[in-house]
Amino acid sequence: MRACLSIIDLCTGAPRPAFAQRYNDGRMTTAAATTPTVRADGLWKRFGGHVAVRDVSISLDPGEVVGLVGPNGAGKTTTIRMLLDILRPDEGSVSVFGAPISPQAQSRIGYLPEERGLYRSLRVIPNMLYLAGLKGMQREHALRRAGELFTLLGLEPHKGKKISELSRGLGQLVQFAATILHEPAFIVLDEPFSGLDPVNVRVMKDAVSRLRSEGAAIMFSTHQMTDVEELCDRVIMIDGGAVVLDGPLADIKRQFAGNDLFVATDLDPQGADGVLESRRDGPGYALRLVEGGAPEDVLRSLLERGAKIDRFELATPSLEEIFLWVVGREQAEVERDEQ
Amino acid sequence: MSSKTWLVARHEFAVTVGRLGFRIFAAAVPVLALLALIGIGVFDAVRGGDEPSGGAGEPAAEVTRVGYVDFSAGEDGQPLFTSFHEQDGVVFTPYADETAGSAALQAEEIDALYVFPRDFLETGSVVRVRMEDSGGGAGDDALRRFVLGNLVAEEVSERQLERLVTPYTVATVELSASGAPVEEGDGFDGGEFLFSFGAGMLLIVSVLTAAGYLLQGLSEEKENRIMEVLLSSLKPEQLMFGKLLGLGAAGLLQMAVWTAALVAFLLALGRIVDLPVELSAPSVETLGVALAYFLLGYALMGTVQAALGVVTTNQKEANNIAVFVVLPAVSPMWFLAVLIEHPDGVLARALSYVPFTAPLTGLIRFGTGGAGLGEVALSLGVLAAFTALGVLLTARLFRAYLLVYGQRPGVRHILRTLWSG
The missing domain is CATH 3.40.50.300 (P-loop containing nucleotide triphosphate hydrolases)
Structure with missing residues (x-):
């Protein structure tokens, strides 16, 4: 079942x-x-x-x-x-x-x-x-x-x-x-x-x-x-x-947002507290946080480093990504049950 | 009856009556009857105009002129055919020989020439000469009177001569079980039979047409996918009853138009030409029986067609299967001669109680006097019971299969649905 x-x-x-x-x-x-x-x-x-x-x-x-x-x-x-x-x-x-x-x-x-x-x-x-x-x-x-x-x-x-x-x-x-x-x-x-x-x-x-x-x-x-x-x-x-x-x-x-952030800033956030990885994404940077990293720690660290911040937000997935993720997981469950 | 059922019924009636095909089909019988009457009337008038006038203001008498050449000789050696020259509107003119007779024939003075040979008394042979494809000649009775009159006129009276020509006619008197003579009208009545037979045919056509529209409509609604919208507003049973009512009313309208046309045609025909049966307007009983058979016959056929529309995937498939329902309904036509000859026979009685054959058989039997009101009531009762069962079962199919698109349920599945609901 x-x-x-x-x-x-x-x-x-x-x-x-x-x-x-x-x-x-x-x-x-x-x-x-x-x-x-x-x-x-x-x-x-x-x-x-x-x-x-x-x-x-x-x-x-x-x-x-x-x-x-x-x-x-x-x-x-x-x-x-x-x-x-x-x-x-x-x-x-x-x-x-x-x-x-x-x-x-x-x-x-x-x-x-x-x-x-x-x-x-x-x-x-x-x-x-x-x-x-x-x-x-x-x-x-x-x-x-x-x-x-x-x-x-x-x-x-x-x-x-x-x-x-x-x-x-x-x-x-x-x-x-x-x-x-x-x-x-x-x-x-x-x-x-x-x-x-x-x-x-x-x-x-x-x-x-x-x-x-x-x-x-x-x-x-x-x-x-x-x-x-x-x-x-x-x-x-x-x-x-x-x-x-x-x-x-x-x-x-x-709920489906992971440890990802989007920050529009003039300073590369790589090296800021809690940041595992940073890559350029349009007008800002897409950040992957370390395990257990908190967005507020990243924000504080960037401000302390004198960064000018225009946008700071959790990178939420699109509904389509959520759909594919959920349905894909369901499909995997079914296949596992069938095996 | 819910208001939604009435609404569906009104919609179906309006849509069906609005179809060009329905209007043409409904008008076809009256138009054909009118054209037939006009044709018969014109033919009658033309034929009357061709005949010689009997005098000013008098209708022209129909006179046929034929000639004859008499080579025969009686026992006394004298020619046999010397008198009785006018018989039943036929004038027999003697000619001296075949040449003279043929000349008259070619000059269209006579329609035919009869040549009585020398050995006529021994052989009875007569030669008829006429123009190719003319079909002219004296009728059998006239010729017989002419021959008999000349052969035996001196030995029998005129009345005996008449009996020699027409030895007898038979009039049948039937006795009822009580021994009393059955009055005219209780038995075979030509007018009633003609009406019943005609109405029976129209009934079958009308029933099948209306049921066919039902099948067509259901198939379209399934194919168009509007069924789902309808079912979000009403129950399958409301849809089914609404369709049966609306299309039944359309069929009844068609039947009424056709029946009125049929009655008018028969009555008008009786005034224009001499028919072998006396025509009169159908009795109330006959109309009532026709109506009852129409209603129940349509309800049964419509229900079955609706069931087919539900369990099939498209109209073409439904029409193919519907043949197996239509054939039994028209099958009494195959036994028409037996039904007319023996309207109270075993076959006629049996077909009266088979639901699909009952409408046509019952109407014909009632029209020929082969079934009384009691037997018709029993036949209608069986039909009604079977129809009620059909409605119940079809409602189950409606609930189960109205939203099944593109795939036909298996026979076993259908039977299980019919059984368990």
């Missing part, structure tokens, strides 16, 4: 009480303040002998944008389908807006699946009206709201066209509009930017930011780590059907 790893032992090989305490405290505080928009506890899903999702517990708060990341086949889509009540979990429970999912709750959820599709023979507006109707929207309200979204997303010239007449990117924008037409409080976007040109990516990102500011909880599944870093408050990483990472983006980055 494969071990279900946590952020703590992934990062260091041993628990880090301070981070765990901070992270858990933060979550508890948030949970106590508001009812989570969606909360899943101990979800399991098996297809035949294959375990697609194992013991997944996640939650989203109002106004929070969470990135759901993981390699292909990790269990993201199955997890999303269980959150949306498209699939029933074998074990575990899901509550949306504080209660088991209901038709009323469904009408407050917007879902843009990765595999997108609309009725190709229908025009844009009938497509949107039908999907809005299924969410319980009145026709007049839906038409009014559709008009707003057409303007916002630049779809006005295309609203009378058939879906089959639209380019892939425009079709995707139309489906995004249909996803948020009914002003959902919980939105799931699965690879929303794939196939879009940079202009439309920006349009959609602005729309996502606006939805967040209006209080919607947004789950955002993607392989584009830069998008996650730009848009998400928190990251949930799934691999092998299990959550392997869950926490605020800044905390995770800090």
Whole structure:
């Protein structure tokens, strides 16, 4: 049986009480303040002998944008389908807006699946009206709201066209509009930017930011780590059907930051206290500290040596580096178990 | 019934009725019926115009002129055919020899020339001469009257002569189990049969069309991946029932248009030409039976087609498998002669209780008087029960396979799903 790893032992090989305490405290505080928009506890899903999702517990708060990341086949889509009540979990429970999912709750959820599709023979507006109707929207309200979204997303010239007449990117924008037409409080976007040109990516990102500011909880599944870093408050990483990472983006980055520093200074830091290695990196220097070295010791030593310091920061890894590191480690674990 | 089910139903109805193919198909029967009526009317008018007028203001009588050459001789050596020259609208004109007769034929004064040889009494042989491809000549009855009249006129009365020409006609009186004669209308009624048969054919076409649209729609939604969006808003069962309702309503609309066209066509046809059966508007019972068979037949076929749409990967594959469902539904046509000849026979009864063959068989049997309302009710009951089972099982398939893309589940897996839900 494969071990279900946590952020703590992934990062260091041993628990880090301070981070765990901070992270858990933060979550508890948030949970106590508001009812989570969606909360899943101990979800399991098996297809035949294959375990697609194992013991997944996640939650989203109002106004929070969470990135759901993981390699292909990790269990993201199955997890999303269980959150949306498209699939029933074998074990575990899901509550949306504080209660088991209901038709009323469904009408407050917007879902843009990765595999997108609309009725190709229908025009844009009938497509949107039908999907809005299924969410319980009145026709007049839906038409009014559709008009707003057409303007916002630049779809006005295309609203009378058939879906089959639209380019892939425009079709995707139309489906995004249909996803948020009914002003959902919980939105799931699965690879929303794939196939879009940079202009439309920006349009959609602005729309996502606006939805967040209006209080919607947004789950955002993607392989584009830069998008996650730009848009998400928190990251949930799934691999092998299990959550392997869950926490605020800044905390995770800090947690994965090693003993590396970046310093923009006029003096080569090599030889300063605690510095193992220094190399030129653009406008400054990338430093590797000695085992147990503290950044504050390096800063003090540089100041004592009269260095003029413009920037001094922990060199945090990108989310993509963290992703590759975590998934690579998971893969290694699997291979070791199989052997 | 939830509002989402109604919404799906309305959407499916609107999309289906909005299809150009549906509109053309629905309008085809009325248009063809109208064209047929116009064609028949024009043909009738042209034929009437060609006939000689019987006088001012009088309809032209249909008269056929034929000639004959009489070489025969009776026992007394005299020619046999000297009288009875007008028979059943045929005028027999004597000619002295074949040359004169042929000349009249070529001059289109007569349609045909009959040559009675010298040994006619011994052989009964007559030679008919007519222009190539003309098809002209006296009818059998007219010729028989002409020959018999001349042969035996002096020995029998006119009434006896009539019986010699038409020895008898048979009228059948059927007795019910109580011994009372079965009144006309309780048994075979030509109009009812024509309506039932026509409605049965249209029913099958309509049911298969509507069910085909359902299959097409489901396959498209799976291929388009819109299914996932739909299922985030409603339950698989709501989607299935909504589709069945919407497409059923579209099929019913098509059926109503076709039925109205069929009734109007038959009634109008009866006014234009003489038909061997008397036509009247179908009875309420017949309409009710047709409606019931349509609804249940469609529900069954639609359910099965929906199941196929769910477990297959694309529309082409679904259509290929659907043949195995369509064939049983139309199979009563293979036994049409038996069903009409023996509407209460073993085969007809058996097919009435097989769900896939029941709609067409039941409607034909009811139209021919082979099945009463009681038997039809039993047939509909069996069909309803089987359909309910089909709906239950298909709902299980919907839950299990709606989101399975690109791969067809194995038969064993499908059977396990059907069994365990």
